[in-house]
Amino acid sequence: MAYVRAYPTELPVLGELLPAIETPVQIIAGRYDSVVPLDNAEYLHQRLPHSKLDVIDAGHFVWEEGADEYADVVTRWWQATS
Numbered sequence: 001m002a003y004v005r006a007y008p009t010e011l012p013v014l015g016e017l018l019p020a021i022e023t024p025v026q027i028i029a030g031r032y033d034s035v036v037p038l039d040n041a042e043y044l045h046q047r048l049p050h051s052k053l054d055v056i057d058a059g060h061f062v063w064e065e066g067a068d069e070y071a072d073v074v075t076r077w078w079q080a081t082s
Contacts, residue, residue: 015043015047018044018047018048019047019048019049021048021049021050022049022050023050024050024051024052024081025044025048025050025051025052026051026052026054026073026074026077027041027044027045027048027051027052027053027054028041028054028055028056028062028063028070028073028074029041029053029054029055029056029062030055030056030057030058030059030060030061030062030065030066031055031056031057031058032057032058032059033058033059033060033062034059034060035060036060038055041053041055052077054073056069056070056073057069058070
């Protein structure tokens with residue numbers, strides 16, 4: 001729980017560092033995720049310069065609920081970056 005309680009103070013610091021990350025990042029989010037809102041994925045995507053965001057019509061366990069689409073996204077990203 002300490003990890004979650006640290007969000008209010010640590011996330012703004014991390015947010016300032018995101019634009020300096022040069023590593024390609026594939027962000028996959030569930031449109032109906034009730035645990036981690038889509039806003040979080042959009043926040044990362046807006047700040048990471050080499051990111052790609054794909055939103056799947058699924059909930060929190062997007063890799064299970066949208067397994068075929070999730071696998072397709074990962075495969076396409078892997079092929080594009082290798």
